[in-house]
Amino acid sequence: MSDWSKVTRPIPVPNEWTKPFWDAAKRGVLALQRCQSCGHFQHPPYATCVECISTDLKFEAVRGAGTIYAYTIMYHTGDKRFASAVPYASIIVELDDAPGALLAGNLLEAPHTEAKVGRRVEVIFEKLNDDITLPQFRFARIASAE
Amino acid sequence: MWENRCKVAVSGVGFSKVTRSADIPLAAHALTAVKEAVADSGLQLADIDGLATYPELPATGHTEVDGISIVSVNCMMTMLKLPDLGWHIQVGTVNIGGAMQQAVNALIAGVCKYAVVWRAMHNPRGTYQNLPGAYAQGAAQFTAPYGFGGPGQGMAVAYTRWLERHNQDREKMATLAVTQRRHTQHNPHAYFYGTPLSREDYLNSRMVAYPFCLFDCDIPVQGAVAIVLTTADRARDLKPRPAYLAGYGQRLHFEVAGRIGSLSNYMEGGSSSAKLTWERSGFSPKDVDVAQIYDGFSASVIYGLESYGFCKEGEALDFIQDGRIELNGELPLNTFGGSLGTGRIHGLWHIIEGALQVSDRAGSRQVKDANVSFVGASAPIVTGTTFIFVRDPY
Ligand SMILES: [Zn+2]
Numbered sequence: 001m002s003d004w005s006k007v008t009r010p011i012p013v014p015n016e017w018t019k020p021f022w023d024a025a026k027r028g029v030l031a032l033q034r035c036q037s038c039g040h041f042q043h044p045p046y047a048t049c050v051e052c053i054s055t056d057l058k059f060e061a062v063r064g065a066g067t068i069y070a071y072t073i074m075y076h077t078g079d080k081r082f083a084s085a086v087p088y089a090s091i092i093v094e095l096d097d098a099p100g101a102l103l104a105g106n107l108l109e110a111p112h113t114e115a116k117v118g119r120r121v122e123v124i125f126e127k128l129n130d131d132i133t134l135p136q137f138r139f140a141r142i143a144s145a146e
Numbered sequence: 147m148w149e150n151r152c153k154v155a156v157s158g159v160g161f162s163k164v165t166r167s168a169d170i171p172l173a174a175h176a177l178t179a180v181k182e183a184v185a186d187s188g189l190q191l192a193d194i195d196g197l198a199t200y201p202e203l204p205a206t207g208h209t210e211v212d213g214i215s216i217v218s219v220n221c222m223m224t225m226l227k228l229p230d231l232g233w234h235i236q237v238g239t240v241n242i243g244g245a246m247q248q249a250v251n252a253l254i255a256g257v258c259k260y261a262v263v264w265r266a267m268h269n270p271r272g273t274y275q276n277l278p279g280a281y282a283q284g285a286a287q288f289t290a291p292y293g294f295g296g297p298g299q300g301m302a303v304a305y306t307r308w309l310e311r312h313n314q315d316r317e318k319m320a321t322l323a324v325t326q327r328r329h330t331q332h333n334p335h336a337y338f339y340g341t342p343l344s345r346e347d348y349l350n351s352r353m354v355a356y357p358f359c360l361f362d363c364d365i366p367v368q369g370a371v372a373i374v375l376t377t378a379d380r381a382r383d384l385k386p387r388p389a390y391l392a393g394y395g396q397r398l399h400f401e402v403a404g405r406i407g408s409l410s411n412y413m414e415g416g417s418s419s420a421k422l423t424w425e426r427s428g429f430s431p432k433d434v435d436v437a438q439i440y441d442g443f444s445a446s447v448i449y450g451l452e453s454y455g456f457c458k459e460g461e462a463l464d465f466i467q468d469g470r471i472e473l474n475g476e477l478p479l480n481t482f483g484g485s486l487g488t489g490r491i492h493g494l495w496h497i498i499e500g501a502l503q504v505s506d507r508a509g510s511r512q513v514k515d516a517n518v519s520f521v522g523a524s525a526p527i528v529t530g531t532t533f534i535f536v537r538d539p540y
Binding site for chain 2: 046082088092102
């Protein structure tokens with residue numbers, strides 16, 4: 001299992017589009033940008049709805065359950081801050097509540113070899129500092145239809 | 147069909163030395179390549195009146211210094227002091243293929259007669275791709291905190307998606323790496339000329355970012371390549387046999403920056419560019435005699451073969467087997483070795499090879515009866531451009 005204890009992660013810098021996402025994460029809530037015209041959830045946040053071009057977008061809470069959409073196992077130790085966690089799984093998650101929105105994360109609390117497309121995961125939160133809490137993922141604890 | 151098909155041709159081509167380390171400033175490499183391309187055409191430097199490039203250094207976290215880590219149009223203008231310069235451009239999107247297309251347009255518009263397009267690539271000291279410093283801004287705020295660095299990992303996630311969705315096996319990619327390295331042995335300008343690669347070398351090589359092992363990634367190098375483009379009637383009076391441009395296209399699909407892992411980003415990017423190219427040239431994939439498909443990471447070739455229409459989605463790793471992409475195969479592919487063989491110089495080398503093949507100028511790697519030549523000059527994602535060159539104008 002990857003040892004994340006010595007890793008120093010780059011700290012996200014919220015901007016005009018992304019601040020509500022990070023504000024929610026700080027409260028332990030996953031909130032994604034949702035089009036108020038057509039109902040589409042999207043991530044990363046953008047100026048318009050990528051489905052219907054509407055600019056009427058608001059952040060709404062979503063459940064943290066989803067599946068691994070894609071992943072990579074990092075072996076290269078070029079960035080020394082992450083070297084102690086190598087090999088580690090960086091994953092892309094598609095949430096049940098937000099088809100098409102893709103969230104990056106690490107697969108925590110499991111060996112990197114367990115990362116596979118289609119496996120069920122759930123969100124957990126990793127506090128980086130007083131301002132920023134990072135959504136992360138682990139395998140789903142509640143047995144659900146895989 | 148495009149009314150301007152075969153009105154512009156590639157004439158001379160030029161290469162600098164390709165080295166691992168950046169011992170001399172990049173400007174010198176670019177100058178060598180440009181001078182060689184001009185001489186190959188049988189022209190004088192003073193004849194050149196158009197300049198185009200895409201100068202970006204794709205490494206992250208390094209300072210750009212013009213003449214050392216990039217070679218801008220300003221730098222080239224300063225060095226060459228062209229007496230009759232009439233047109234120049236430096237493109238910001240669509241990569242070097244976009245610069246090439248702008249030069250084609252300028253020639254058709256009649257604002258220059260002989261345009262030079264070059265691509266110069268620097269290999270910075272230290273790690274090529276760096277994560278941002280202590281803070282992650284913009285699109286990187288959703289990826290860098292999780293250890294996603296350069297484009298390699300972004301492409302690796304899409305590749306696992308492709309592999310597992312299509313129940314495919316990454317070991318089949320050995321055929322691409324080994325075949326291209328064999329082609330490389332016919333290209334004295336390439337970084338890996340003289341260095342063979344076996345199937346075992348590929349299968350035993352260290353992982354970089356799974357599913358990519360070392361030999362799925364092109365090696366960062368320092369070097370430059372250049373071409374002379376001119377109108378078809380002028381090209382016929384020059385030394386080399388012209389390679390006529392029958393059509394081109396560019397990616398018309400873009401997904402929100404930071405949305406990584408999405409296969410549609412590659413597939414729709416590639417198919418939109420190829421569709422324009424097939425329609426403008428009047429050809430289809432079955433007409434193609436030889437293909438160059440950008441291979442900075444091996445998986446780009448998969449997305450290229452599938453999105454351009456050479457095979458169905460999910461089948462590319464089977465398509466490249468059984469000798470199909472050999473020099474005498476059904477679709478000789480990356481016949482100059484690709485970026486995996488030459489080193490990381492980006493897609494102008496793919497364009498050069500596409501042109502050389504229809505001009506019968508590819509030496510010992512010449513494909514027999516290469517009349518229709520296809521080029522995918524960069525990854526279908528973000529920067530994709532495609533081209534068709536022909537031996538005989540029509
Ligand atoms: Zn909408």
